[in-house]
Amino acid sequence: MSDTDEKTQGRSIWIRLWPVYVIAAGLLAAWLFGVFDYLSLDTLQAHNSTLQAFVAEHLVIAFIVYILVYAAATAFMLPGSVFTIAGGLLFGLAGGSVATVIGATAGASILFFAARTSLGKAMNERAGKLVRRLEGGFKEDAIFYMFSLRLLPVVPFNVANVVPALLGAKYREYAFTTALGIVPGVLAYTWIGASLGATFDAGETENLFDVVKNFIPALAALGIVALLPVAYRKIAGRKAARLEEAAK
Template sequence: MAQKNRNKWIGKAPVVGLIVLGMLAFWYLELGQYLSLDYIKSSQERFQTLYQSHRVLVIAAYMGIYILVTALSLPGAAVMTLAGGALFGLVTGTVVVSFASTIGATLACLVSRFLLREWVQRKFGEKLATINAGIEKEGAFYLFSLRLVPIFPFFVINLVMGLTPIRLFTFFWVSQIGMLAGTIVYVNAGKELARIDSLSGILSPGVLISFALLGVFPITVKKLLALYKRKLRVGLKKSA
């Protein structure tokens, strides 16, 4: 058994090595400075000129960077979203950011599942049994609710969902839809990039409360429908 586990970890070593190498490069080369709000604002005109000359190339490069940042759970996704709005506008920016963020999130979920799920489930299987059952039963609704509430860090959701039994295809399309509202808010804010001084100023308390209510809505509706069906079945049995 020990040899089998050792072989499994050896098989995962290349993936771990690539992730560690990517993170070290990010911090050692101080690439984070290029994903800051100040840098994006100061480079906006230069990016616009480049985009006008090479639209497809710029979109491809932007999506590649965004996917990499999200897949490795590196800081900078919010600023990248603002940059997408400033560079591509609301419609194109929303489409580009939506797919890039969802692809990156799915890759992060896949990496978490590949590296940690088996160990976590083996180590805490009994304690996670209820959570696993809940995810299998209403995983899409649960994930959708989490995606609609931007007060939860999305990179945490990506990694945690990788430890659950939720299917990757379900994770992808639910994330695509669930993150759309927040994506539109940030991309739209990116259109006014010059007026933005901090990320915290984008989402007002009212907007956050609205997102939270939207997040609770789908599970609440499902619970109410289930309660209604149970009462309906009880009523039919009594009438029979």
């Protein structure tokens, strides 16, 4: 390969990394405008009355806006736990869970297509060790691997959004395993939000016992989510062990 070809290929790689620049710019803008300062339970409590009033008057609009905001947060790799809790606070356990699963899957899909159309080409040319280690097992059973990436804490959520695209996953299988795999965690954190709603509504007169009582179901759900990887390892057996070993 000539020096000219190498320079052209190098420029091409940097151009195809445009999704990285967009995500980095979004994170920088969020930091500059203090968005991260609003991602807290204190903020939810301070603005709870205003948010609840808006949802009561404009339920459909609020539902759609929440999904769009969650999708954008996922695409820009912002912390999702506070958004998930907010969904439970605003829409209850059922509504908040549905909205969060839709929003998170949509945001993950944005990263999937970005990785597949441009970022993935650049990354495949400079294939990371993780992608190479997962490639063999992924070709053997792609659905199992994608579902396992959601249930087993082997890689961060944002990494799990991109890796399947780099390995040539089919989108319909990716979307299905993403939506299904995040349900347990979404339910647990949404339940916390619903419990917060009951606590905020009760005001300062509520005693400690009642506060704890509101959170017992949510805490139980979190406990179950924490135990799911253990149960899944038992069920999946050697396949799960190989995936965890490859991801190390």
